[in-house]
Amino acid sequence: MEIDPFIFRLSIFILSIFIGYYVVWSVTPSLHTPLMSVTNAISSVIIVGAIIAGLAGNSDTIFNTSSIFGFLAISLAAINIFGGFLVTQRMLAMYKKKEKG
Numbered sequence: 610m611e612i613d614p615f616i617f618r619l620s621i622f623i624l625s626i627f628i629g630y631y632v633v634w635s636v637t638p639s640l641h642t643p644l645m646s647v648t649n650a651i652s653s654v655i656i657v658g659a660i661i662a663g664l665a666g667n668s669d670t671i672f673n674t675s676s677i678f679g680f681l682a683i684s685l686a687a688i689n690i691f692g693g694f695l696v697t698q699r700m701l702a703m704y705k706k707k708e709k710g
Contacts, residue, residue, distance in 0.1 A: 662675050
């Protein structure tokens with residue numbers, strides 16, 4: 610008896626959602642800044658892959674499926690990177706000593 614590939618991939622996706630949920634919510638607050646740095650690095654790798662996907666299409670038309678999804682992936686990963694840097698900067702500012710004025 611063979612398992613349908615769609616069901617197999619769907620079950621892996623659902624398991625990854627549960628694992629990701631429990632991993633993220635079990636992180637202590639002191640580790641959030643390094644965790645954000647790692648997610649920024651992962652997003653930069655996603656941008657490189659999205660550029661490759663965007664250029665993989667046929668050069669006859671600009672608006673083909675791979676170009677549209679590549680642009681969408683670049684946009685979302687860029688928002689994730691810049692947002693991650695802002696959150697990291699804000700969290701690091703919490704550890705600085707405030708000057709007495």
